[in-house]
Amino acid sequence: MSKTPTADQLRNRLVDEILTERRVPATVERAMRTVPRDAFLPGLDLENAYTDQAVTIKDNPGKPLPLSCASVPSVVAVMLEQLDARAADDVLEIGAGTGYNAALLAEIANHGSVTTVDIDPDVALHARTRLNAAGYEHVTVIERDGLLGAPENAPYDRIIATVGIWDIPAAWWDQLKDGGRLVLPLRWRGQTQSVALTRRGDQLVSDGMELCGFVPIVGQNGEKTSPLDADDTIRVHYDEDQDVDPEALAATLRAGKPALELPSAQIIGGEEPFDGVWLRATAGDDRVCRLEVTPRALEQELLRKPAMPVRSPVLVEGNSLAYLTVTREDAEAERPFRLGAAAYGPQAEELARDLVAHIDAWGSDRSAVLRMTVTPAGHVPAAGHVISKPESRITLTWCRGQAAGA
Incomplete structure (x- = not known):
């Protein structure tokens, strides 16, 4: 008679499965093997807690998508790889969700700080409660409109959004250090890509994109x-x-x-x-x-x-x-x-x-990539095809071959 696998065994099995599809930095792998995802999903059986799938934590009545959910673990791993957070970084997360992602960030930026923001009081409370129970009391949880960020703990070396973003808010520019990285599920022309951007003065320049799908942030209706x-x-x-x-x-x-x-x-x-x-x-x-x-x-x-x-x-x-x-x-x-x-x-x-x-x-060149440069509204956009949004200008150029960009 086979024994029921433990949470540790299931967690390591999930990470092993993710690694068969994609290599991730050692810091991300270690965090995902350490943080108990099941502790952030109370009431869910262990097998489902450690399956590579999203889990709804709050429905959105009358809407096709939930208000909040726990992201697919493999997508979490990809976005953490894109973020490239370091041990001493100060990190801002937009969209607290279950609190699981903030715990992963706390493991990676273990000599820095992690602040997570969510507009929904129930979601913020859930994240705070589960983070405390799992031993991550030092993570700051703020109930607030994520479009405003968290200026009280700024500036940040890294900002990551775990909700779909249609336009990059001006407030985030003020809170991201020059040279810092922003990773967000950006929506344009009907699709969503997790875009990794590095700030270079008044520009955010991409160096990677990954297809994804996320619940849209509350407050953007473009x-x-x-x-x-x-x-x-x-x-x-x-x-x-x-x-x-x-x-x-x-x-x-x-x-x-x-x-x-x-x-x-x-x-x-x-x-x-x-x-x-x-x-x-x-x-x-x-x-x-x-x-x-x-x-x-x-x-x-x-x-x-x-x-x-x-x-x-x-x-x-x-x-x-x-x-x-x-x-x-x-x-x-x-x-x-x-x-x-x-x-x-x-x-x-x-x-x-x-x-x-x-x-x-x-x-004609399937290894070619899309390069994105974002500037704040009111600034001269970069050369290329420009999509204008209320708070930002997105410039897109198609670069041939992997060496050309992201």
Whole structure:
């Protein structure tokens, strides 16, 4: 009869699993092997506490996403690697969650300080209670709007956000040291990437991006969502600066005409990522949004299946749209899928060709990366494609080859 594994065994098993997919710094590995995640998730059985999955700790009634949750451990590891915190660093965390991430930071910055902020009183209290119980009383927990930061303990060597950020607040600039690092799940053009940025005077310059998904921070409303059918089974997500007419798009889809389909020259394997297509498109095309299609819409065959129904890049212009598709061809055993575009509306052919051009541009050098430079609003932005937000200017440039950037 096998023995039930202990919390220590389960925790080390989880870390071992994470390390099979990605190497992380020794400081991060040691912290994840030390901090008991189950202590921050009371009431959850040990097996689930040490599974690589998110755990909701507070629902958000009437909303599709929870108000707060414990992040996926492998994503936590990636973001801590991006943060590159050192032993004597002063660290600010935006979004206290369970308190688990703050405990990891306290292990890594064990000769510095950790301050964590959350707008929700229940979440802040949970984090404070669990941190105390686990022996991390020295972590500062503040109940406050995270967009304001924590000036009382500033300046910080490192700032990390564990909630989705649509615009970088001016207050954070004042609290981050020159040369310091900011890691945040940044949202633009319908997608979210964990972006690692280093402050260089009045610029934040990226040196890494990782695809992720996070609950949006409370208080930023620049990202819009609109249904494209009466039953709300098809939705478009877009930024406030984009010219999107949901009613016109809905009318196009109601017309019921078949999609215009156009293949690209790019083929991929079943496990081969292609989110670089989305990144590549945002570096010069302000028509890029996100299309969300529910299983119900697919069952009713309301439109051609997107590459990733819950989150596919889509080009939108007027009453026309074109989105990414994946078609199985089996011509090559190791790479049996072809990327392409499906489009609807009067400008379907033009948009499909433009999307295929983005796909092929990505495919011409799949090791190329997106470089992001952020400046505060009112400052001259860096050279490149600029996305203007109320408190910041995001400049995007596409750099060929790994040596060119992030």
